[in-house]
Amino acid sequence: MTGISVRDLWKEYGDQVVLERVSLDIAPRSFVALVGPSGCGKTTFLRMLLSEEVPSRGSITLDGKPLAPEPGPDRGVVFQRYSVFPHLTVLGNVLLGLELGRSRFWGRLFGPARAAARAEAAAMLEAVGLGHALDKYPAQLSGGMQQRLALAQALAAKPKVLLLDEPFGALDPGIRAEIHALMLDLWHSRPLTVVMVTHDLSEAFGLATRVIAFDRTRTRPEERLRYGATVTQDIEVWPKRVAGQPDKRIPQPNRPGRDDPATLDGPGRDDPAHAA
Amino acid sequence: MRLINRRPERGTWLLLAGLPFALAVGAYLVASGLRLAENPDDKLLPGLSTLGSALWRVAVEPDRRTGDILLWADTAASLGRLLVALGIASLSALLVGVAAGLVPHVRALLSPFVTAVCLVPPLAVLPILFIALGLGEASKVGLIVLGITPFLIRDLILRVDDLPRQQIIKAQTLGAGTWLVAIRVVVPQVLPRMVDAVRLSLGPAWLFLISAEAIAAESGLGYRIFLVRRFFAMDVILPYVAWITLLAFLMDWGLRKLQGKAFPWYEAARSGS
Structure with missing residues (x-):
């Protein structure tokens, strides 16, 4: 199981301090959402987890070992855009993830090995609801389908950690709800630790086990340069989500929404009985 | 309707597209007719029948001295040089361009050098090529390769840069x-x-x-037009120029078709991003 441990992390660009004093422990199999206003360094933090950027100070360890200095197959990623390869078909995109890991020189598989990988890729695509579009090119897919493909591609390489950089930010609300359900499904069914950057709070609380907010604590103009953002909130989502145990309460139709009148049966989360 | 919102229909489009060509041919015929009326032996703007018989002579009848049919022999020689040169230039540009675009150390090694080479006027190097490689095929192919490879390399480096960084990260x-x-x-x-x-x-x-062939060659389209220039043989030069233009157009058209056939994803991906 893969835990991420971040110790006293700083990131500076020249004189500009972007992030400072970030210390976090991310438990194995958790689903962490990073939120915050734009420019608060949440994407920079994700890039450091990806090894796309190097921390100025501090350390990140994965399973107790220092993070590799460059991106690798232990950490998968889905970006908001450009996550899939336009020159490969849907099947080819997922197959590529398998071929790159298994054929070190050609990056291609042949014969029975290819047939096996092809079946694996097709099954993965079936799981994300793209079984009918294997031979299409990404440009022929809608935004939501492209992100499904990106998820399938990232997961086919079996990463321990999945990093998501506003993956659903550009999608329509209806499509988003569907892909949220898919995302939870995938997280429940695979041994994954997920870290997701989002600016959408309802998405963060709707998916994650833990929501972490980054923000600047010093915002006077003369302080902006030399003080970066840090962790300002660290919230366990309630009711607790546990990986591998899909929450059966969510689809209950008669559960009151936040703007509905309160029901009288049973304790709510703010009841004194529950707090005790 | 405003002009910017009016689109020509198919027939109008053909008419408009054909008009400049028709005008150019018409102007030539009128000028040629006027000059020939004054002096039937005028060689500068030959009439259609003269052009036709000259074309027949070079494209159908074998040459009396060599026995070759000149137009085809010249075309084969020129296209051979051009295609070999384009092949060498494309391959080496692909190799160097991708390496320099992708690997920062290779870029540091090669990019300033290629930029400098790009600024050397290739024709100024032609004498060096003739001296170093002799007057044979190598120097002509060499000139074309030297002339277009630096451009292709620089363009390819830019195209590699254009690929979203996310894709490179993702692949890793x-x-x-x-x-x-x-x-x-x-x-x-x-x-x-x-x-x-x-x-x-x-x-x-x-x-x-054509420059290389004009200066030193024994066959080729450029060689021929510069050879017959000595006899004011406009009736040969004009069909040759038209033929060269047609060949260039066909190569361009062929490459565009090849692009569509070989990379079916490209058109949609380009307009999509």
Whole structure:
């Protein structure tokens, strides 16, 4: 199981301090959402987890070992855009993830090995609801389908950690709800630790086990340069989500929404009985 | 309706497109007719029948001295040089361009040098090529290669830069190293873009070919028109120029078709991003 441990992390660009004093422990199999206003360094933090950027100070360890200095197959990623390869078909995109890991020189598989990988890729695509579009090119897919493909591609390489950089930010609300359900499904069914950057709070609380907010604590103009953002909130989502145990309460139709009148049966989360 | 919102229909489009060609041919015929009326032996603007018989002579009848049919022999010689040169230039540009675009150390090594070479006027190097490689095929092919390769390399480096950084990162998270990123992600995506660059370099390539042939050759389209220039043989030069233009057009058209056939994803991906 893969835990991420971040110790006293700083990131500076020249004189500009972007992030400072970030210390976090991310438990194995958790689903962490990073939120915050734009420019608060949440994407920079994700890039450091990806090894796309190097921390100025501090350390990140994965399973107790220092993070590799460059991106690798232990950490998968889905970006908001450009996550899939336009020159490969849907099947080819997922197959590529398998071929790159298994054929070190050609990056291609042949014969029975290819047939096996092809079946694996097709099954993965079936799981994300793209079984009918294997031979299409990404440009022929809608935004939501492209992100499904990106998820399938990232997961086919079996990463321990999945990093998501506003993956659903550009999608329509209806499509988003569907892909949220898919995302939870995938997280429940695979041994994954997920870290997701989002600016959408309802998405963060709707998916994650833990929501972490980054923000600047010093915002006077003369302080902006030399003080970066840090962790300002660290919230366990309630009711607790546990990986591998899909929450059966969510689809209950008669559960009151936040703007509905309160029901009288049973304790709510703010009841004194529950707090005790 | 405003002019910017009015679109020609198919028939109007053909008419408009054909008009400048018709005007040019018409103007030539009128001028030629006027000059021939004054002096039937005028060689500067030959009439249609003279052009036709000259074309017959070079394209159908074997040459009395060599026994070759001149137009075809010249075309084969010129196209051979051009295609060999384009092949060498494309391959080496692909190799160097992708390496320099993808690997920062290779870029540091080669990019300033290629930029400098790009600024050397290739025709100024032609005497050096003649001295170093002799007057044979090598120096003509060499001139074309030298003339267009630096441009192709610089263009390819830019095209590699254009690929979203996310794709390179993504490929690494799928387990690719530098080599696999190059052959599975970068090369397949820059190939159709290289076809565009080669199309743009066809003009310079023909220019260098004809220049080299004009100066030292024993066959070739450029050699022929510069040879018959001594006899004011406009009736041969004009069909040759039209033929060269047609060949250049066909090569351009062929490359565009090839791009559509070989890279079916490219058109949609280009307009989509």
